Amino acid sequence: MSHPALARDFIANRERTQWHDKALWFVREKRDRMASSVPEWELLRETASAIKQHTLSLLPDYLEQFESNAAKLGVVVHWAADAHEHNEIVLGILQQRNVRRLVKSKSMLTEECHLNPYLEQHGIEVVDTDLGERIVQLRKETPSHIVLPAIHIKKEEVGECFHEHLGTKKGASDPKYLAEAARHHLRERFCRADAGLTGVNFAIAETGGIVICTNEGNADLGVSLPKLHIACMGFEKLIPRAADLGVFLRLLARSATGQPITTYSSHFHGPPAGCELHIVIVDNGRTEIFRNPEFRRSLNCIRCGACMNTCPVYRRSGGHSYEATVPGPIGSILTPIQTPEKHSSLPFACTLCGSCTDVCPVKIDLHHQLFAMREVLDGKRLIGASKKLSMKLVSGVLSRTWLYNLLGTAARLSLRWLPRFLIYNPLNAWGRQRELPLAPKKTFRQQFAERQQKDDKR
Numbered sequence: 001m002s003h004p005a006l007a008r009d010f011i012a013n014r015e016r017t018q019w020h021d022k023a024l025w026f027v028r029e030k031r032d033r034m035a036s037s038v039p040e041w042e043l044l045r046e047t048a049s050a051i052k053q054h055t056l057s058l059l060p061d062y063l064e065q066f067e068s069n070a071a072k073l074g075v076v077v078h079w080a081a082d083a084h085e086h087n088e089i090v091l092g093i094l095q096q097r098n099v100r101r102l103v104k105s106k107s108m109l110t111e112e113c114h115l116n117p118y119l120e121q122h123g124i125e126v127v128d129t130d131l132g133e134r135i136v137q138l139r140k141e142t143p144s145h146i147v148l149p150a151i152h153i154k155k156e157e158v159g160e161c162f163h164e165h166l167g168t169k170k171g172a173s174d175p176k177y178l179a180e181a182a183r184h185h186l187r188e189r190f191c192r193a194d195a196g197l198t199g200v201n202f203a204i205a206e207t208g209g210i211v212i213c214t215n216e217g218n219a220d221l222g223v224s225l226p227k228l229h230i231a232c233m234g235f236e237k238l239i240p241r242a243a244d245l246g247v248f249l250r251l252l253a254r255s256a257t258g259q260p261i262t263t264y265s266s267h268f269h270g271p272p273a274g275c276e277l278h279i280v281i282v283d284n285g286r287t288e289i290f291r292n293p294e295f296r297r298s299l300n301c302i303r304c305g306a307c308m309n310t311c312p313v314y315r316r317s318g319g320h321s322y323e324a325t326v327p328g329p330i331g332s333i334l335t336p337i338q339t340p341e342k343h344s345s346l347p348f349a350c351t352l353c354g355s356c357t358d359v360c361p362v363k364i365d366l367h368h369q370l371f372a373m374r375e376v377l378d379g380k381r382l383i384g385a386s387k388k389l390s391m392k393l394v395s396g397v398l399s400r401t402w403l404y405n406l407l408g409t410a411a412r413l414s415l416r417w418l419p420r421f422l423i424y425n426p427l428n429a430w431g432r433q434r435e436l437p438l439a440p441k442k443t444f445r446q447q448f449a450e451r452q453q454k455d456d457k458r
């Protein structure tokens with residue numbers, strides 16, 4: 001289904017749409033406060049972008065360096081060309097060690113590879129230990145946001161879910177009570193796990209170490225108790241030197257949730273004595289993106305989610321309407337590259353306002369890439385006739401100033417003079433989602449002149 005069709009379901013619940021919009025805007029504002037409190041913020045963004053560009057320009061060398069340094073630390077490095085191979089490698093490691101119960105911290109890569117259902121089909125119990133991820137797992141849903149996976153779910157719904165699965169009191173919705181229940185439930189799963197699986201935020205070529213950032217400490221607990229740790233990463237997680245890490249750590253949490261730093265930034269340099277650490281490096285379509293100079297910069301992404309929090313379309317249509325592992329602006333670039341037929345509507349889920357580009361900590365030119373992706377899809381003849389026609393009409397209006405002004409005046413007059421029920425009614429989808437202030441009776445010029453007169457009199 002297309003993005004507009006799926007978004008329609010989300011928008012149908014107006015109260016939820018507004019609440020979702022507000023919740024994400026709250027995070028966006030926190031991010032703004034944090035960013036403005038760091039005087040060298042723009043320099044950090046420039047530096048992060050330059051480091052990522054440099055890494056991509058020497059990617060094969062850095063990957064080899066990482067593999068060799070990781071091996072020296074006692075890590076077993078595996079390479080997976082696609083999702084299926086990734087899943088087979090993970091399953092093979094688990095089966096060889098007779099693992100029946102796996103605890104997993106948040107990893108968008110394993111979502112992308114659909115690892116959970118694959119392992120469950122082979123009789124392995126998988127428990128997501130990030131609280132948001134656990135909630136969506138219990139509800140048999142997918143995350144709707146890469147940092148806030150359960151942002152679309154209200155606390156009352158979490159209460160119902162926990163009542164059904166964890167036996168909490170019926171009707172309970174107190175976040176503290178529910179978090180406490182989840183803590184007890186997960187603690188028990190941690191204690192009986194045979195292996196822990198994590199994602200990777202940064203892999204350092206110079207040292208062969210990996211860094212995992214969480215706010216709940218679940219990755220640390222999940223890999224500290226069992227003797228086997230598997231870490232899965234896309235190859236774009238690589239950075240050249242340990243000294244580069246500080247740049248990204250300062251940007252990541254501030255951009256993601258408006259915190260100065262993630263609560264836990266855990267470094268793993270080889271397995272502890274008597275334990276095993278396996279790192280699975282996955283391609284799964286990344287080489288195709290890497291080869292494309294137009295979209296290569298999308299591999300800079302550090303998955304902070306800031307572009308989602310600011311996107312006016314994402315905030316009002318919800319993550320599930322993208323039907324993609326990574327939703328929002330960056331997902332609308334990454335996903336259609338791999339599945340253009342299925343996801344041809346995603347680059348149009350964008351107003352080209354450029355807000356995503358403004359907040360991206362690694363300076364990905366997101367709205368330019370979204371625009372370029374539309375051209376690519378057009379070249380593949382994947383854009384419908386109605387969309388092309390409407391684009392032509394809009395382009396005709398925007399390229400003629402007199403017509404634009406004329407239509408603007410007509411719109412202003414209709415907002416002022418048309419009976420409101422003609423604009424705001426359930427049959428008009430445009431009016432249903434908006435509550436514009438009434439157009440002022442006086443023009444801006446008249447209001448300004450009146451204010452001047454008042455000031456003069458004073």
Ligand code: SF4
Nearest residue numbers: 301302304305307360
């Ligand atoms: S594209 Fe930029 S803003 Fe969006 S998730 Fe990636 S790093 Fe964050």
